Amino acid sequence: MPEKQPTADEPHTANEPHAANEPRRAHEPHAANEPRPAHEPRRAHEPRRAHEPTATEPIRTDGGRVTEATPSIQEIPEADTVIESKDLTVHYGDVQALQPVNVRLPEREVTAIIGPSGCGKSTFLRCLNRMNDMVDAARVGGELRFRGKNVYDGDVDPVALRRRVGMVFQKPNPFPKSIYDNVAYGLKIQGFDGDMDARVEEALRGAALWNEVSDQLDSSGLALSGGQQQRLCIARAIAPDPEVILMDEPASALDPVATAKVEDLIDELAEQYTVVIVTHNMQQAARISDKTAVFLTGGKLVEFGDTDRIFENPENQRVEDYITGKFG
Ligand SMILES: Nc1ncnc2c1ncn2[C@@H]1O[C@H](COP(=O)(O)OP(=O)(O)OP(=O)(O)O)[C@@H](O)[C@H]1O
Numbered sequence: 339m340p341e342k343q344p345t346a347d348e349p350h351t352a353n354e355p356h357a358a359n360e361p362r363r364a365h366e367p368h369a370a371n372e373p374r375p376a377h378e379p380r381r382a383h384e385p386r387r388a389h390e391p392t393a394t395e396p397i398r399t400d401g402g403r404v405t406e407a408t409p410s411i412q413e414i415p416e417a418d419t420v421i422e423s424k425d426l427t428v429h430y431g432d433v434q435a436l437q438p439v440n441v442r443l444p445e446r447e448v449t450a451i452i453g454p455s456g457c458g459k460s461t462f463l464r465c466l467n468r469m470n471d472m473v474d475a476a477r478v479g480g481e482l483r484f485r486g487k488n489v490y491d492g493d494v495d496p497v498a499l500r501r502r503v504g505m506v507f508q509k510p511n512p513f514p515k516s517i518y519d520n521v522a523y524g525l526k527i528q529g530f531d532g533d534m535d536a537r538v539e540e541a542l543r544g545a546a547l548w549n550e551v552s553d554q555l556d557s558s559g560l561a562l563s564g565g566q567q568q569r570l571c572i573a574r575a576i577a578p579d580p581e582v583i584l585m586d587e588p589a590s591a592l593d594p595v596a597t598a599k600v601e602d603l604i605d606e607l608a609e610q611y612t613v614v615i616v617t618h619n620m621q622q623a624a625r626i627s628d629k630t631a632v633f634l635t636g637g638k639l640v641e642f643g644d645t646d647r648i649f650e651n652p653e654n655q656r657v658e659d660y661i662t663g664k665f666g
């Protein structure tokens with residue numbers, strides 16, 4: 339059976355089939371090019387400094403104008419920031435899909451991205467691991483910093499970046515391979531030579547799927563239910579031990595029971611990973627996220643902050659109208 343190739347709309351996860359052909363430049367000094375060795379303790383040497391005051395000037399999400407300032411953005415101190423955008427823009431041809439976005443995303447928390455259809459949520463998410471590289475018409479401006487390094491610098495290897503910033507898509511997209519091989523895929527590409535069985539089990543347990551598939555690891559991933567396939571894709575995304583997991587409406591194709599499982603899983607993943615999730619479902623955003631970013635039509639990030647505050651007391655009238663269902 340021919341290998342399924344990624345498309346611009348639905349690129350595979352961090353484990354892209356062409357990764358093996360793109361050697362990593364191992365000695366580059368930049369953070370975004372240096373995947374953390376798989377078993378290195380997670381930033382044990384970098385204790386979280388949660389209560390340190392913000393050292394830098396506050397960043398506004400309004401690209402310099404004061405009409406829709408979002409002062410709450412100051413609440414993410416630099417020390418807790420894993421991803422930071424600076425005047426990040428995206429154009430598709432002549433059409434500007436993202437107005438300058440300035441935001442910091444906190445480490446090991448869940449950030450939900452909400453907003454009406456076409457407001458640029460997927461476009462923003464795809465910037466975080468350079469998936470927009472695969473969209474011919476897309477042109478990215480400004481900066482997107484991952485651990486301080488602009489991932490759009492010329493010396494950043496996008497394949498190495500995607501090992502650290504993995505992705506799960508709206509439609510479950512397992513490879514036409516066994517369950518085991520789906521999970522092992524990215525590790526094999528990385529040349530992982532440790533205990534593969536243990537890593538596959540660990541990833542499947544991490545994705546809350548192990549108990550359902552442990553006796554059928556050789557069966558095709560495509561034979562699983564939709565909800566199981568999505569958890570298999572999550573296992574595939576976490577197997578290479580990324581630091582950030584991006585999810586674009588990961589539960590929108592699932593029934594309520596499977597959705598609840600994926601939501602529980604996201605909650606657990608956030609203990610270990612930074613999760614950025616696009617969702618159309620307000621209740622879901624309110625349930626699972628710590629922080630919420632609201633984009634509105636025109637590709638503008640108009641509000642960012644604690645999820646509870648945004649849902650209970652948004653600063654922006656248009657955000658209130660959106661989350662109370664007046665439009666969108
Ligand atoms: N490949 C592309 N080529 C041209 N325009 C695009 C492309 N992808 C997205 N756009 C445009 O960019 C804007 C933002 O699209 P995007 O897919 O990011 O929105 P979204 O908020 O994710 O919407 P949805 O909720 O429907 O998924 C839209 O106007 C869309 O038409």
Ligand SMILES: [Mg+2]
Nearest residue numbers: 459460461586
């Ligand atoms: Mg989208």
